[in-house]
Amino acid sequence: GGRYSHDKSLLFDERLGDAIWLIQVARGYDLIHDLPTITDNERRVIEKRLLRKLADHIRANRAMMVNPTNWSAIAACSVLVAGYATDDDELIKVGLYGPAGSPEKITGGAFFHFGPKSIDADGMWAEGAMGYQFMAIQALVAYAETCWHHGIDFYRYRGAAFKRLFDSPLHYAYPDLRTPAIHDAGHGNIIGRDTYLWEFAYRRYRDPAYLTLLNESGTHLDAQFQKFAVSVLYDREADLKVPPVECRSVNFFGVGYGVLRNTDRRGTVSLLLDYG
Numbered sequence: 001g002g003r004y005s006h007d008k009s010l011l012f013d014e015r016l017g018d019a020i021w022l023i024q025v026a027r028g029y030d031l032i033h034d035l036p037t038i039t040d041n042e043r044r045v046i047e048k049r050l051l052r053k054l055a056d057h058i059r060a061n062r063a064m065m066v067n068p069t070n071w072s073a074i075a076a077c078s079v080l081v082a083g084y085a086t087d088d089d090e091l092i093k094v095g096l097y098g099p100a101g102s103p104e105k106i107t108g109g110a111f112f113h114f115g116p117k118s119i120d121a122d123g124m125w126a127e128g129a130m131g132y133q134f135m136a137i138q139a140l141v142a143y144a145e146t147c148w149h150h151g152i153d154f155y156r157y158r159g160a161a162f163k164r165l166f167d168s169p170l171h172y173a174y175p176d177l178r179t180p181a182i183h184d185a186g187h188g189n190i191i192g193r194d195t196y197l198w199e200f201a202y203r204r205y206r207d208p209a210y211l212t213l214l215n216e217s218g219t220h221l222d223a224q225f226q227k228f229a230v231s232v233l234y235d236r237e238a239d240l241k242v243p244p245v246e247c248r249s250v251n252f253f254g255v256g257y258g259v260l261r262n263t264d265r266r267g268t269v270s271l272l273l274d275y276g
Contacts, residue, residue: 009057010053010054010057011054015057015061015064015075016064016071016074016075018054018057018058018078019058019064019074019075019077019078020074020078022051022054022055022058022078022081022082023074023077023078023081023142025050025051026051026078026081026082026084026085026086027081027085027142029046029047029051029085030084030085033085047085047086047088051082051085051086052082052086052091054078054082055078055079055082055083055088055091058075058078058079059075059076059079059091059094059099061075062099064076065094065099065107065108065109066098066099066107066108066112068112068117068125068126069126069127069132069136070125070127070132070135070136070139072108072113073113073118073135073136073139073140073143074135074136074138074139076094076095076098076108076109076110076112076113076139077095077110077113077139077140077142077146079091079094079095079109080092080094080095080109080110080143080146080147081095081142081146082095083095084146084150094108094109096109096111096147096152097109097110097111097112098111098112110143110147110152110154111157113136113139113140113143114140114143114154114157114158114161114162116158116161118136119158119161119162119164119165120252120254120255121164121253121254122164122168122251122253122254122255123161123163123164123165123166123167123168123252124165124172124252124254124255124257125137125165126255127183128182128183128255128256128276129182129183129184129185130169130172130173130179130180130182130185130188131179131185131186131188132185133165133168133169134188134194134197136165137165137166137194137197138194138197140154140162140165141197141200144162144200145200155204155205160205163201163205163207166197166198166201166205166210167209168252169190170190170209170213171248171250171259172250172252172257172259173190174270175261175270177189177190177191177213178190180272182257182272182274190213191213191216191217195214195216195217196217198210198213198214198217199217202214208241208242209242211242212242215242247261247263247268247270248261249261255276256274256275257272257274257275257276258272258273258275259271259272259273
């Protein structure tokens with residue numbers, strides 16, 4: 001671990017910006033890699049002077065690779081995606097297991113960010129604020145979808161711990177699906193720019209409870225900032241019944257939040273207690 005040093009980066013004002021950008025660019029390069037209009041020399045330039053160079057720069061700050069934070073998840077994911085896009089075994093190893101890591105000694109990377117120090121047993125992200133959890137899920141979706149195509153199933157790793165990361169916002173949010181302002185994160189809303197993340201959860205887990213959110217989000221044909229390619233929801237059953245979200249009291253013992261709820265004919269009252 002260690003504190004972050006917010007040093008300047010190569011393209012943006014900090015390495016986080018470079019990492020977010022690199023995930024998209026490496027994925028795009030992977031899609032066009034085999035085009036006959038791209039020469040071998042152009043591929044070498046893209047891989048060596050852009051993707052590998054930026055990945056090496058990001059991983060040079062060790063703290064960006066080894067902490068249970070959304071920043072670290074995004075940074076390590078960018079290194080992994082760049083590694084797969086360039087067939088660079090060293091970058092892949094660092095992206096999966098962390099600096100000087102291995103399957104027997106996980107120091108960071110994907111296996112760390114899907115591990116117990118990052119995802120609590122109650123399904124909350126370690127930083128304890130929903131805004132950070134949404135950022136982390138962006139990285140973990142990119143991790144999981146990339147590794148899915150390389151024989152690693154993070155959707156079911158550790159007894160499907162990733163699913164609990166999708167489930168916890170439904171239990172944590174207010175009855176109107178807004179999320180409480182806590183620590184240094186303001187109010188959020190599960191219905192909004194991050195709702196598309198549950199598309200991937202629904203695709204891999206087929207939990208109809210997620211349709212409560214997705215029916216409010218709709219499908220899309222575009223790819224936007226951190227919003228990957230075309231919607232995966234076009235194959236869902238249009239008449240599938242959506243179970244109501246139960247507003248029950250819940251204790252997130254891992255991060256120390258208790259949510260008390262009482263429902264009567266007038267609606268549901270929700271009270272969040274932060275005892276962590």
